[in-house]
Amino acid sequence: MVSEEKLMLIDFKIENNLSFKESTTFTMQTGARLVKFNDTHILKNDNVNLLKNAMIFGANGSGKTNLFTSLDQFKRLLLTLGDAKQTSKNIVTNPFRMQYENKNKPTKFDITLLLKKKIYNYCIEFNEEQIILEKLLEIKKNKESILFERIYQHEDEYKYEINSNRIDKKLQNFTRKNNLFLSVLASFNNKIALEIMDWFQNKLVLIRDDSMEFERDPLAAKLLDTKFKEEVLNILKIADFNIEDIKVTKRIVKADPQFFKLMEEVSKQIGGSLLTEVIIHEITLIYNNYDNEGRVVGSSEIGLLEDSKGTIKMLYIAAIIVDSFNEGRTILLDEFDTAFHLAICEFLIALFNSKRNMNNQFILITHELELLDCELRVDQIWFAQKNYKNETELYSLFDFNDLNNRKRSDVSYAKKYIKGQFGAKPVIDLLSAKNYFLNTDLNLNLFEGSELNE
Template structure:
């Protein structure tokens, strides 16, 4: 269960951005916070069930999702999907001479088995500069491991002594630990693999069919359109049309094997989605759509 996610440049507060699901952080700013969107973990922690990020174009919304997606992938795969000579996929902020050569910073705070964990790392394109994992077994945060370049100190609870020497400069110790069956690391990566899902409009191919099916359903279409109207995207309606696809309707020059493949993938139907826009005359009066 994700609590907070932070990204930035080398622990610089000015360049660090944090996305938080902690309800208390928002109540102070918005007294109208919907209590139906809040659930209590314990007496000291309340989290949001859902949260949304709004902002202008090119304001960094997509970068936050991209950074979390990279962090998740690197944690799961850096020990097995990369070679010693490969570069790490971080991108330093190039428009500041102060940060362009400094490491990128990633940190997540999450709940696992009703305990609070804090994991993070700093990395350049060439190597992991630092890495850490802490948790709260009772009331005080306790170190499980901490890494500074080649030096990795490990607690007895983490049970990974001897794995330090097997960790490459461009791989995470957490990822290597899981590969060598360290139970805590395996549980964390299993949580990330099966419980953290990232859906980004930068890669929406896998969700188009589901979106179209929701728009075809009149009840879902109404609810979706009410949301789109509030976002003020500039169109007045959404029109969905379905047409039957047969072998005879496809171009005759297509090979039969390709026709069969197309018919199998579209399941005999092709859907098109159109947005309806209002047209205006020279005086600014609406004339048609």
């Protein structure tokens, strides 16, 4: 069943956060006048057309991952700065640190979302002491109407503008300088605030290799459902993972008494809740055994953590895909190509952009240059690079106007990228590299015919 009520990211702007010094925009809106793959790669809506998938390329250290980290930071701020009793805690900030003056400048996050056929823009500016500006707009036919706006004046006082037909004005009295008004509204069950908070909490999903403790994830429990498991297995088999079955065993792990006592004190200090037990769904993968003539003669069971990193990652991604098909999620996949063969990456990208996916957005970070030549639109391809000031610049292949008018489909973007035509690639100091090699015991014959010997 395809959801008619889309919940999606339109665009996200960052300023003075991590490696983003100047205002930087990432958008999932389609490029003007592009018609390629309109029937498959686009999520069409009455008021805005959005991409199902975007790919971000760039050199190591270019700041690609900082886009995801900024979105995750925005999410954490919304989920933690709603406590009206909070009086002394500083707001966590990560300003651009390569220029000293930026340390005292505010950070700005600005996001535009499509939520159930309505478009909302939410913006905050803050430093570690207070919220300086917070604003929520509804956008109808390119016209903006303010639902609320709060601007810091002086001595903990704020100037408020509130649409009283949509928001209870009295709730501003529950909002301190280091609280978010939107979070306070959600705690008082304001419908709009709850929808925005729900998108951040349940629809924005960040997948990193270092966070994939799949057996502790609630998603693992869904493999107990036969239909869910069969769909996951189907994706795995298409991708040439020869897994015949998945066995799941629920186990409850109680906290060690000594550890529990220690964590109880920590929990009191940070004001968080304490888990006395953890539910783990232990996963076992079942493979067929074959004789020399290719006949099945039995099976072997391998614990998930004993299998390869690529298998664990693919299982997790397959489960996310199946769980999200009818949910309307924005899924961020960092280091997408790590531990995967190129063919598997290409299969997943084709799946993300297929008619099978009519509700979700998949934003991927990758180093695999050959993926530039997948069946993608130019507005789906993004690059990140750092300038000489160590500031991350983010731009789309759509920004290269000479490519937008091309009718040929055989242009290799990968070759153009390697030649440096789109930037966003490391520039190796060949002279310094050659001198470095000359001062080692390396066999210089290794570099015969390379640029280093020219």
